[in-house]
Amino acid sequence: MNYLPIFLDLKKKNILVVGAGEIAFNKIKLLLRSGAIVNIISKDICSEIKELLNKKKVFWISHTFSSTYIHKMFLVIAATNNIKLNKRVFQICNKFYKLVNVVDDQSKCSFIFPSIIDRSPIVLAVSSGGTAPVLLRLLREKVESILPLRLGDVAKIAGNWRPIIKKKFDNVLERRRFWEKLFNSIFVQYVISRQTKKAIDFLMKMIDEPNILRGEIILVGAGPGNGSLLTLRGLQVLQEADIVLYDNLVSLEILDLIRRDAKCICVGKSAGIKNITQDEIIKLLISLAKKGKKVVRLKGGDPFIFGRGGEELEAAKNAGIDVQVVPGITSAIGIAAYTGIPLTHREYAQGVIFITGHKCKNSILNNWSILSDSSYTLVIYMGSLQALNISQKLIFHGRSKSTPIAVISKGTMIKQKVFIGRLDELDKVVKFAINPSLLIIGKVVLLHKKLEWFNTFNELNKIKHTSSIVNLI
Numbered sequence: 001m002n003y004l005p006i007f008l009d010l011k012k013k014n015i016l017v018v019g020a021g022e023i024a025f026n027k028i029k030l031l032l033r034s035g036a037i038v039n040i041i042s043k044d045i046c047s048e049i050k051e052l053l054n055k056k057k058v059f060w061i062s063h064t065f066s067s068t069y070i071h072k073m074f075l076v077i078a079a080t081n082n083i084k085l086n087k088r089v090f091q092i093c094n095k096f097y098k099l100v101n102v103v104d105d106q107s108k109c110s111f112i113f114p115s116i117i118d119r120s121p122i123v124l125a126v127s128s129g130g131t132a133p134v135l136l137r138l139l140r141e142k143v144e145s146i147l148p149l150r151l152g153d154v155a156k157i158a159g160n161w162r163p164i165i166k167k168k169f170d171n172v173l174e175r176r177r178f179w180e181k182l183f184n185s186i187f188v189q190y191v192i193s194r195q196t197k198k199a200i201d202f203l204m205k206m207i208d209e210p211n212i213l214r215g216e217i218i219l220v221g222a223g224p225g226n227g228s229l230l231t232l233r234g235l236q237v238l239q240e241a242d243i244v245l246y247d248n249l250v251s252l253e254i255l256d257l258i259r260r261d262a263k264c265i266c267v268g269k270s271a272g273i274k275n276i277t278q279d280e281i282i283k284l285l286i287s288l289a290k291k292g293k294k295v296v297r298l299k300g301g302d303p304f305i306f307g308r309g310g311e312e313l314e315a316a317k318n319a320g321i322d323v324q325v326v327p328g329i330t331s332a333i334g335i336a337a338y339t340g341i342p343l344t345h346r347e348y349a350q351g352v353i354f355i356t357g358h359k360c361k362n363s364i365l366n367n368w369s370i371l372s373d374s375s376y377t378l379v380i381y382m383g384s385l386q387a388l389n390i391s392q393k394l395i396f397h398g399r400s401k402s403t404p405i406a407v408i409s410k411g412t413m414i415k416q417k418v419f420i421g422r423l424d425e426l427d428k429v430v431k432f433a434i435n436p437s438l439l440i441i442g443k444v445v446l447l448h449k450k451l452e453w454f455n456t457f458n459e460l461n462k463i464k465h466t467s468s469i470v471n472l473i
Contacts, residue, residue, distance in 0.1 A: 002129040011035035019079035020045040041065050067092045075099035106130040115140045119152040150192045215289035217316045218296050219303040221328015224335050226412035227253030234326050241296040249300030282315045289321045302330040306356045306381050332379040335411030335438050339418050340451030348443040349377040357383025372397035377442035388427035404445035409433040
C-alpha cells in the first residue's frame with residue numbers, strides 16, 4: 001500500500017492554493033465542498049475563480065508566494081505552470097511539516113487526491129496511486145452506476161435514529177442485526193424514492209418489534225477457487241457472517257473476502273487424515289446458530305453438488321433453525337470453462353453426467369452401462385484414488401480405450417494445469433496432477449487445444465520420454 005487512505009476534516013480550516021488557473025479551480029471546488037477556507041496566491045486569476053472571489057467564497061492574499069504564508073495553513077496545493085515555483089512550494093512545506101500536493105507531479109506530493117464517489121455522508125475514495133488514472137475513471141463509473149443517488153439520505157436518517165436504537169438495544173449484536181435487517185428491507189427503497197414518511201414509519205415499527213436474536217445457517221458455494229467467480233450474493237453473506245465454517249477447497253482469495261471480525265473455523269476433510277466428522281460439523285453448525293450467530297457454511301463449488309449441503313440443510317431444518325442457500329459455480333462447470341472444454345457439444349456430447357469417484361469402487365453404486373455411453377461427457381469429482389478402477393469399469397462396459405480424458409488440477413486458478421490422455425492410461429495420467437483434481441472423460445476433451453483461453457498449458461507437453469501417455473490433441 002503506497003498511500004494510507006484517510007478522510008480529513010477540513011471544515012473551517014485554512015487551505016493555501018498557489019495558482020489560480022483551471023486546474024486550481026477544479027481543486028478549489030472540491031475544497032469548498034468539504035467546508036475549507038480557501039486562500040489563493042497568484043498573479044493571474046481565471047474568470048471562474050474571479051467569480052468565487054466576488055462572491056467571497058475564496059480569499060486572495062498575494063501575487064507572489066512566500067514561506068510566511070504557510071504557517072497558518074492546514075495543507076497546501078501548488079497548481080501552477082512554473083516548475084521552479086512548484087518545487088519551491090514543495091520544499092518549504094516539507095521543511096515546516098505541512099501536507100502538500102503539487103498537481104500533476106506525484107514525486108512532489110505528501111498526499112494525493114483520490115477519485116471520489118460522493119453520496120454524503122457516504123463517501124467512497126478510490127486511488128491507483130497515480131499509476132492508472134484511466135482505469136480508475138472506468139472503475140469509478142462502474143461504482144457510481146450501482147450506488148443510488150439518494151443513498152446518503154439513508155445514512156442520514158440512520159444517523160439521526162442511532163441514539164434511540166442504542167437505548168432500545170443495549171447488546172451490540174442485537175443492534176447490528178437490527179441495522180442489517182433494516183438496510184435489507186423496503187426501508188431503503190422508501191428513502192431512495194423520496195417516501196421519507198413511509199420510511200420513518202417502517203423504521204419505528206421495526207423498533208417496536210421484539211428483536212430476539214435468531215441464529216441462522218447459510219450454505220454458501222464458494223465456486224471452483226478463483227475469487228472472481230464468487231457470486232455477488234455470496235460476497236454479501238460473507239460480509240455479514242459472525243462465524244464461517246469452511247472447507248479445505250476454499251481458496252485464500254475467497255477467505256480474504258470474509259468480514260474481518262468474523263470467526264473462521266476450518267472443518268475440511270482430507271483423504272488419509274483423521275478429520276472432523278460430518279456429524280460433528282452438523283452439531284457445531286446447530287450449536288452456534290442456537291447461540292444467535294449468523295453461521296456461514298462455506299463450501300468449494302456448489303453446496304448441493306457433492307457438498308453434503310442437503311444433509312446439513314436437513315439437519316438445520318429439523319432443529320428449527322432458519323436457513324438460506326447461496327448457490328456457487330460448481331467445480332465441474334467452472335473448471336471446464338477455464339480449460340476450454342465444453343461439457344456438451346452438438347457434435348461430441350448430447351449430455352453430461354456428474355459423479356463422485358471415491359465410491360466408484362463398489363459397482364452397485366453406479367450404473368456403469370449408462371456411464372459408459374460415449375454420447376455423454378462424464379465428469380468425476382474426487383476420482384484420482386480410484387482412477388484405475390474407473391477406467392477398467394468404463395472400458396469393460398463399452399467405453400473405447402482411446403476415449404479422450406483430461407485431468408485438471410488447481411482449476412480456474414493461476415496455477416491451473418491440464419493433463420490430456422486416453423482412458424486406458426487414466427491411472428498414469430492422474431499421477432502427474434496435484435490433488436484435488438477433476439476428471440473429464442469424453443470426446444469434448446478434443447476441443448481443449450482449440451478452445452483454451454485461460455493462462456494454462458498442457459503439462460504433458462513438458463514431459464519427455466513418456467510414450468505411455470498419449471496426447472490426443
